[in-house]
Amino acid sequence: MTGKPPFEPWGRYPKYNANVVPLQWQSDFPAIVSRYGGMHNGALAVGMGRSYGDVCLLKDGNLMVTTGMNRILGWDPETGILTAEAGMTLAQILDFCVPRGYFLPVTPGTKYVTLGGAIANDIHGKNHHVAGTFGCHVPEFELVRSDGTHLRCSATENPDWYAATIGGLGLTGVITWAKLKMKPIVSRKIDYEGIQFHGVDEFLALTEASKHVEYTVSWIDCSSTGKNFARGVFMQGDHTRNPGELKPSPEPKLIFPIEAPGFMLNSASVAAFNTVFFHKQMKKRVTALQDYEPFFYPLDKVLKWNRMYGTSGLLQFQYAIPWEHAREGTIAILNEVAKSGLASFLAVLKAFGDVPSPGLLSFPQPGITLALDFPIKPGKSFPLFDRLAQMTLEFGGKLYPAKDARMTATQYQKSYPEWQQFLRYKDPLLSSSFWERVTREE
Amino acid sequence: MSERVLVLGATSGIAEATCRVWAKQGASLVLVGRSADKLAAVAADLRARGARLVETAVADLDDTARHPQLLADSINALGGLDVAYLAHGIMGEQQQSEEDFNAAAQVLYTNFLSPVSLCTWLSNYFVKQGRGVLAVISSVAGERGRKSNYVYGSSKAGLSAFLDGLRNRVDRQGVTVLTIKPGPVKTAMTMGMKGSEKFADPDKVAQSIVDAIHAKKDVLYVPGIWKIIMFVIRHIPESVFKKLNL
Ligand SMILES: Cc1cc2nc3c(=O)[nH]c(=O)nc-3n(C[C@H](O)[C@H](O)[C@H](O)COP(=O)(O)OP(=O)(O)OC[C@H]3O[C@@H](n4cnc5c(N)ncnc54)[C@H](O)[C@@H]3O)c2cc1C
Numbered sequence: 001m002t003g004k005p006p007f008e009p010w011g012r013y014p015k016y017n018a019n020v021v022p023l024q025w026q027s028d029f030p031a032i033v034s035r036y037g038g039m040h041n042g043a044l045a046v047g048m049g050r051s052y053g054d055v056c057l058l059k060d061g062n063l064m065v066t067t068g069m070n071r072i073l074g075w076d077p078e079t080g081i082l083t084a085e086a087g088m089t090l091a092q093i094l095d096f097c098v099p100r101g102y103f104l105p106v107t108p109g110t111k112y113v114t115l116g117g118a119i120a121n122d123i124h125g126k127n128h129h130v131a132g133t134f135g136c137h138v139p140e141f142e143l144v145r146s147d148g149t150h151l152r153c154s155a156t157e158n159p160d161w162y163a164a165t166i167g168g169l170g171l172t173g174v175i176t177w178a179k180l181k182m183k184p185i186v187s188r189k190i191d192y193e194g195i196q197f198h199g200v201d202e203f204l205a206l207t208e209a210s211k212h213v214e215y216t217v218s219w220i221d222c223s224s225t226g227k228n229f230a231r232g233v234f235m236q237g238d239h240t241r242n243p244g245e246l247k248p249s250p251e252p253k254l255i256f257p258i259e260a261p262g263f264m265l266n267s268a269s270v271a272a273f274n275t276v277f278f279h280k281q282m283k284k285r286v287t288a289l290q291d292y293e294p295f296f297y298p299l300d301k302v303l304k305w306n307r308m309y310g311t312s313g314l315l316q317f318q319y320a321i322p323w324e325h326a327r328e329g330t331i332a333i334l335n336e337v338a339k340s341g342l343a344s345f346l347a348v349l350k351a352f353g354d355v356p357s358p359g360l361l362s363f364p365q366p367g368i369t370l371a372l373d374f375p376i377k378p379g380k381s382f383p384l385f386d387r388l389a390q391m392t393l394e395f396g397g398k399l400y401p402a403k404d405a406r407m408t409a410t411q412y413q414k415s416y417p418e419w420q421q422f423l424r425y426k427d428p429l430l431s432s433s434f435w436e437r438v439t440r441e442e
Numbered sequence: 443m444s445e446r447v448l449v450l451g452a453t454s455g456i457a458e459a460t461c462r463v464w465a466k467q468g469a470s471l472v473l474v475g476r477s478a479d480k481l482a483a484v485a486a487d488l489r490a491r492g493a494r495l496v497e498t499a500v501a502d503l504d505d506t507a508r509h510p511q512l513l514a515d516s517i518n519a520l521g522g523l524d525v526a527y528l529a530h531g532i533m534g535e536q537q538q539s540e541e542d543f544n545a546a547a548q549v550l551y552t553n554f555l556s557p558v559s560l561c562t563w564l565s566n567y568f569v570k571q572g573r574g575v576l577a578v579i580s581s582v583a584g585e586r587g588r589k590s591n592y593v594y595g596s597s598k599a600g601l602s603a604f605l606d607g608l609r610n611r612v613d614r615q616g617v618t619v620l621t622i623k624p625g626p627v628k629t630a631m632t633m634g635m636k637g638s639e640k641f642a643d644p645d646k647v648a649q650s651i652v653d654a655i656h657a658k659k660d661v662l663y664v665p666g667i668w669k670i671i672m673f674v675i676r677h678i679p680e681s682v683f684k685k686l687n688l
Pocket of ligand 1: 010024045046047048049050051052055056064086087107108109110112113114115116117118120121122123124125168169170171173174175176299378386430
């Protein structure tokens with residue numbers, strides 16, 4: 001276990017050595033889980049490694065890569081329920097389902113994540129306010145534990161394991177297959193509308209007015225101060241009701257070719273980017289009929305865009321603050337970021353709705369969520385992260401494990417009090433670097 | 443009418459990806475492999491993806507005595523045969539093969555003798571029928587022996603030469619013989635290997651194979667760049683080559 005780490009998370013920080021074990025066949029289970037789980041520092045199932053931080057890492061342990069397990073086990077064209085192995089990616093699901101008139105019930109900002117990874121992080125999309133989390137659309141899955149048991153999990157069968165595994169960060173066992181309830185569509189097009197806004201209050205007003213639009217999200221400029229403070233573009237859309245082409249949007253062609261030198265991403269270039277982005281939309285309001293690909297996955301167009309941040313990597317900072325303190329918290333945190341002079345290229349703001357998740361440790365909760373990207377500069381970005389984490393907690397909020405590599409054990413345990421209850425369901429042979437960090441005594 | 447395809451070694455990474463392309467086109471498939479569980483998983487997937495018919499047969503293809511029955515039964519199940527696709531093979535351990543002839547013999551048996559038996563039977567069947575495609579996975583490793591894997595390489599070299607001769611014999615009788623020479627492909631077998639992120643994507647390799655079958659090609663290098671690489675490697679003088687660390 002020496003040499004180049006074979007597996008790095010999307011943010012490329014931290015990097016740890018690990019032994020890579022391909023998982024390809026369900027019939028190899030559970031033997032392989034107990035074998036590797038019992039070796040060295042244990043094991044962890046991973047998908048596409050599209051988590052930014054260390055939930056998909058296990059230092060000096062065995063990473064069981066599930067992407068070879070990507071078979072379809074069943075498809076019901078009447079109900080739109082797909083049964084697939086956990087290593088199938090959302091991209092592969094779209095390729096299969098779009099021509100059949102179905103779309104993902106919930107999708108993150110990249111389609112290169114696996115079904116298992118989506119369940120384990122209980123991911124959310126632009127439709128959280130109407131559809132809830134990914135786990136809300138997974139009626140059933142199978143969990144294999146290192147002691148050899150196979151558990152079928154649903155709201156009625158092993159419901160406690162069902163709840164622990166959705167958002168369970170891969171620690172309850174390995175998800176071998178899952179059912180996913182797809183959403184019918186008549187075209188691959190989205191009726192899109194973009195609206196410029198200034199400030200958090202305008203954002204909140206737009207959110208309120210668009211409650212019944214399926215997808216809403218805002219890009220926000222967090223480098224500007226003064227009269228441009230918290231300016232942004234509110235983006236919303238619905239699957240169009242006019243029947244049209246049902247072919248998958250074409251795959252992206254660009255691959256970010258080289259490691260960018262760190263100086264490329266400085267506050268000046270980000271400020272310039274933000275200004276261009278804001279004014280790219282010339283008018284206060286624009287509408288368009290768009291393919292789903294640029295609407296949901298603008299970044300997938302540049303495969304491996306994380307290399308833009310160089311080898312030292314990047315990290316997201318994403319919080320959810322409940323309504324009670326959402327407005328003041330968001331303004332305070334945006335102020336802190338602007339004041340720090342540190343640049344965030346991508347700042348995404350969204351309101352979470354009140355559809356409850358079936359998951360025990362799920363991240364989303366009603367209120368506001370903000371996601372920020374920062375290049376890793378230990379002396380500069382880490383102190384800012386630490387300040388932002390502390391502020392989030394003071395506003396009653398919490399951080400998203402899928403995007404984290406910095407949260408302290410105290411912060412985690414305070415904001416996810418259910419973790420104690422969760423311990424009952426943790427597989428003794430599985431762990432992650434994230435888990436070891438946040439459950440350590442401080 | 444949908445294509446009727448027999449796949450030998452159907453649970454290999456490349457074969458499974460190729461079968462998905464056929465399934466999408468509504469083909470009928472018989473899958474042969476060693477493990478019933480794995481075959482069942484692949485078959486379920488192909489059915490969901492639109493294959494007209496998927497049957498499976500468990501067989502150890504080293505058992506050449508069983509070939510005639512296995513092939514006859516498969517053709518029966520398909521109601522005829524348009525394409526036979528041979529994708530089974532083993533890498534072997536070069537080190538072990540150097541120390542123990544039996545290990546080398548095993549590689550030669552599975553990668554050379556077993557396909558020779560199958561191709562003999564199948565080509566005669568196709569000749570009688572007056573048409574058919576025999577598509578066989580060989581390897582770029584068969585183009586020149588290298589110290590790091592010459593046992594595997596020579597099994598594939600033998601296979602490629604056999605296919606050249608067979609093509610020469612049956613071509614004018616309406617039978618196509620396609621020799622497929624893949625470079626390294628991203629599969630579970632190669633995961634974590636040095637440079638594996640640069641290996642070819644199995645879905646793209648699969649699509650090229652199906653296209654080459656439809657185009658009745660003779661030899662396919664996938665990805666195409668390997669045709670040039672191997673041209674260069676074949677032309678390095680032996681006096682130089684033997685000093686290289688390949
Ligand atoms: C560009 C980009 C945009 C994103 N946008 C969003 C967004 O809008 N909303 C959002 O919620 N997230 C978003 N994310 C985060 C991403 O959706 C999650 O991190 C997702 O879980 C990654 O899936 P993965 O398959 O890569 O899993 P990995 O990152 O490899 O693993 C994630 C977790 O899943 C577990 N796991 C994986 N497979 C299994 C299995 N078979 N059984 C048990 N556990 C398993 C792992 O142990 C780990 O804990 C984004 C990420 C990127 C890179």
